[in-house]
Amino acid sequence: MYYDYSEAGIFRAEIREVRPWAGRETGTQAILLDKTIFYPEGGGQSADRGTINGVPLLDVQEVDGDILHLAAGDGTGLAPGPAELVLDVRRRRDFTIHHTGQHLLSGTILRITGKPTLSMRLGEEFCTIDVDTPDLGEDVLVAVEEAVMDAIEADCPVIFHFCPPEDITRFPLRKRPPQDEEQIRVVEIQGHDFSPCCGTHCASTGAIGILRILGTEKYKGMTRLSFIAGRRCLRDSRLLRRNGEISSQALKVPVMETGKGVLALLEKTGRLERELKALEEAAAEFKAQALLEKTGSGRDSGPLAEIFPGTGIDEILRIGRAAQKKTGALLVLASETDLKFAAFCSQKGIDIRPLIKDAMEKQGGKGGGGPGFFQGLFESPEALSAFMAAVRAAAGTGEDRP
Numbered sequence: 001m002y003y004d005y006s007e008a009g010i011f012r013a014e015i016r017e018v019r020p021w022a023g024r025e026t027g028t029q030a031i032l033l034d035k036t037i038f039y040p041e042g043g044g045q046s047a048d049r050g051t052i053n054g055v056p057l058l059d060v061q062e063v064d065g066d067i068l069h070l071a072a073g074d075g076t077g078l079a080p081g082p083a084e085l086v087l088d089v090r091r092r093r094d095f096t097i098h099h100t101g102q103h104l105l106s107g108t109i110l111r112i113t114g115k116p117t118l119s120m121r122l123g124e125e126f127c128t129i130d131v132d133t134p135d136l137g138e139d140v141l142v143a144v145e146e147a148v149m150d151a152i153e154a155d156c157p158v159i160f161h162f163c164p165p166e167d168i169t170r171f172p173l174r175k176r177p178p179q180d181e182e183q184i185r186v187v188e189i190q191g192h193d194f195s196p197c198c199g200t201h202c203a204s205t206g207a208i209g210i211l212r213i214l215g216t217e218k219y220k221g222m223t224r225l226s227f228i229a230g231r232r233c234l235r236d237s238r239l240l241r242r243n244g245e246i247s248s249q250a251l252k253v254p255v256m257e258t259g260k261g262v263l264a265l266l267e268k269t270g271r272l273e274r275e276l277k278a279l280e281e282a283a284a285e286f287k288a289q290a291l292l293e294k295t296g297s298g299r300d301s302g303p304l305a306e307i308f309p310g311t312g313i314d315e316i317l318r319i320g321r322a323a324q325k326k327t328g329a330l331l332v333l334a335s336e337t338d339l340k341f342a343a344f345c346s347q348k349g350i351d352i353r354p355l356i357k358d359a360m361e362k363q364g365g366k367g368g369g370g371p372g373f374f375q376g377l378f379e380s381p382e383a384l385s386a387f388m389a390a391v392r393a394a395a396g397t398g399e400d401r402p
């Protein structure tokens with residue numbers, strides 16, 4: 001009965017059998033009815049949802065000719081006898097609209113481009129079809145959407161034919177019919193499409209309301225096209241409009257020009273980032289020079305260990321890199337804020353690791369690096385200070401923070 005469900009969505013039937021179902025988590029029951037309004041998963045369409053005697057359905061599957069209504073339950077309400085079936089009508093209508101929309105969309109693409117649809121999926125969020133072509137241009141997609149909309153507005157009837165396989169050639173089918181059926185169900189969208197299909201479909205194309213192609217992607221040499229129809233378009237439009245308004249207010253541009261506004265903003269941000277980087281490098285250069293002058297470190301002078309109280313490690317790294325170009329001495333620069341340090345030595349043939357690693361580990365610090373560059377981290381300011389003092393002592397300089 002699932003092809004002719006009533007919009008009220010309530011139906012009376014008889015429970016014939018309830019059996020435990022092992023295919024799911026334990027406690028799942030499979031219910032067999034004398035007749036049903038619940039569509040079992042098939043033909044790319046998900047199964048219906050709803051309740052039987054108030055017990056919610058988890059799934060509906062057709063197994064060896066039986067339609068199994070799967071429900072979680074302790075058996076309450078699920079004994080052989082009279083049953084009240086309540087269909088989730090909204091969900092069914094949503095899938096029916098998308099399924100009919102898919103026929104119309106695939107038929108229209110075939111007519112406009114000559115390319116057939118090879119597979120389809122009706123998802124909870126959006127639906128997809130795979131079209132047998134590596135590419136569908138933007139102009140083609142717009143033409144397809146417009147043609148689909150024409151057919152929706154024309155409210156073309158959807159007609160169901162039942163035909164034995166031997167007579168099937170009298171229908172100009174868009175795709176190959178199944179081979180093992182006694183009767184093939186042919187779904188005709190008058191003037192647009194003939195397709196063998198077992199899913200649920202609208203009575204006419206007007207019920208689809210609207211269909212939107214969301215986008216395309218390349219998939220195994222085909223083009224996978226995603227789309228939504230009906231009420232999902234309304235929700236989509238509402239969400240886009242809401243986001244557009246937020247962007248419009250933030251960017252101070254009309255809502256339809258937010259794309260342009262975002263690109264202009266990104267360009268400006270990129271320019272500012274480049275300018276900032278140049279300024280930071282220049283500042284680091286200046287600070288490195290000041291540091292070397294203050295401590296009297298020249299190209300061949302002794303090591304230098306300096307704690308910066310209010311400077312983050314990123315800036316310290318820039319200062320260190322700049323200072324390293326001016327001296328071959330060992331430089332150990334630390335950030336009191338981040339409790340991190342960086343050690344540099346640009347002199348070839350010198351490995352700073354034994355000295356730095358030993359002093360660091362004695363204070364419980366962690367870090368790593370190579371012969372000429374080493375970074376580390378401590379858990380307390382005291383550990384960092386002790387490490388710096390040890391580096392100074394080991395390197396033979398008693399000079400403290402100026």
Ligand SMILES: [Zn+2]
Pocket residue numbers: 099100103187197198199200201
């Ligand atoms: Zn169908």
